[in-house]
Amino acid sequence: MYGRNTASYKxxxxxxxxxxxxxxxxxxxxxxxxxxxxxxxxxxxxxxxxQITTRDGKFMxxxxxxxxxxxxxxxVDVTVNHGFANVIDAxxxxxxxxxxxxxxxxxxxxxxxxxITDEFSLLAQGFQASNLMQEVEARWRLVETAWNLGVSANxxxxxxxxxxxxxxTFDQGMRRKNVTSSxxxxxxxxxGRCFYCFTELLLGEEMNVDVDHFFPHMLKTQxxxxxxxxxxxxxxxxxxxxxxxxxxxxxxxxKLLQRLHTRNxxxxxxxxxxxxxxxxxxxxxxxxxSKFLGExxxxxxxxxATAWEPELRAESIF
Ligand SMILES: [Zn+2]
Numbered sequence: 001m002y003g004r005n006t007a008s009y010k011x012x013x014x015x016x017x018x019x020x021x022x023x024x025x026x027x028x029x030x031x032x033x034x035x036x037x038x039x040x041x042x043x044x045x046x047x048x049x050x051q052i053t054t055r056d057g058k059f060m061x062x063x064x065x066x067x068x069x070x071x072x073x074x075x076v077d078v079t080v081n082h083g084f085a086n087v088i089d090a091x092x093x094x095x096x097x098x099x100x101x102x103x104x105x106x107x108x109x110x111x112x113x114x115x116i117t118d119e120f121s122l123l124a125q126g127f128q129a130s131n132l133m134q135e136v137e138a139r140w141r142l143v144e145t146a147w148n149l150g151v152s153a154n155x156x157x158x159x160x161x162x163x164x165x166x167x168x169t170f171d172q173g174m175r176r177k178n179v180t181s182s183x184x185x186x187x188x189x190x191x192g193r194c195f196y197c198f199t200e201l202l203l204g205e206e207m208n209v210d211v212d213h214f215f216p217h218m219l220k221t222q223x224x225x226x227x228x229x230x231x232x233x234x235x236x237x238x239x240x241x242x243x244x245x246x247x248x249x250x251x252x253x254x255k256l257l258q259r260l261h262t263r264n265x266x267x268x269x270x271x272x273x274x275x276x277x278x279x280x281x282x283x284x285x286x287x288x289x290s291k292f293l294g295e296x297x298x299x300x301x302x303x304x305a306t307a308w309e310p311e312l313r314a315e316s317i318f
Pocket of ligand 1 (some may be wrong): 238
């Protein structure tokens with residue numbers, strides 16, 4: 001999903017595989033993958049008619065038709081014949097070369113399907129597995145929102161609604177459009193951990209996650225709307241944010257400021273849909289971005305003796 005993203009097929013395939021949750025070594029036949037894969041695209045087409053940046057082919061037309069006639073057999077037939085042409089080969093390719101891990105082997109020629117690898121099982125059994133589906137969905141929403149607004153995915157300009165926990169943008173008519181939950185959009189860039197104490201975060205029903213402004217939201221009167229930028233939003237466990245000796249409106253230590261810089265560089269390095277937004281907000285080069293954070297810190301942290309930092313609850317991983 002870190003690739004060029006000229007169509008949303010990779011998001012749909014990732015979602016379908018996570019949903020089917022096959023075991024290592026299992027053969028997933030195209031005919032079994034097709035209904036799950038295609039219906040996720042059909043679902044997204046309802047909200048965002050543009051799911052591909054080139055001309056619609058037979059497969060996309062079939063997904064559109066399915067939303068009208070609900071004819072699943074017809075959808076599956078077209079998907080098996082045309083729907084996987086670009087995605088199964090491309091899934092593991094980012095830029096010009098394949099990624100380090102393969103989640104399946106292509107056995108379309110011999111067995112009309114794909115064979116799941118150990119790498120996929122490791123991912124699907126990991127602690128963060130339950131968050132993955134929401135992360136894929138968040139990323140898909142960001143990319144398709146950009147396409148449907150007619151801008152490059154890297155130029156999508158978003159804002160954060162703190163009360164609703166939503167990332168939103170404005171459509172051509174300057175109407176507000178909610179894009180995705182900010183928690184899901186931020187989680188992958190902290191390796192699924194609380195920004196401050198590294199405890200594991202859970203996005204599902206047992207959610208223990210707050211979206212926190214690193215530089216407290218109350219500084220908006222002094223710093224302006226820059227405080228609501230993605231660069232200043234981190235995911236925090238509830239204890240760190242507002243538990244006993246939690247952060248509340250305090251400003252963190254310089255060590256944590258350095259960690260914020262590291263986290264923001266994860267976005268920049270990953271070709272995230274909000275990459276350009278982040279660069280616009282904080283600077284073009286890494287040293288510009290570091291300077292940006294340092295200058296804000298000097299303006300607002302007038303007494304370093306009161307700087308806040310919690311005890312670590314797990315090993316430091318970034
Ligand atoms: Zn924490």
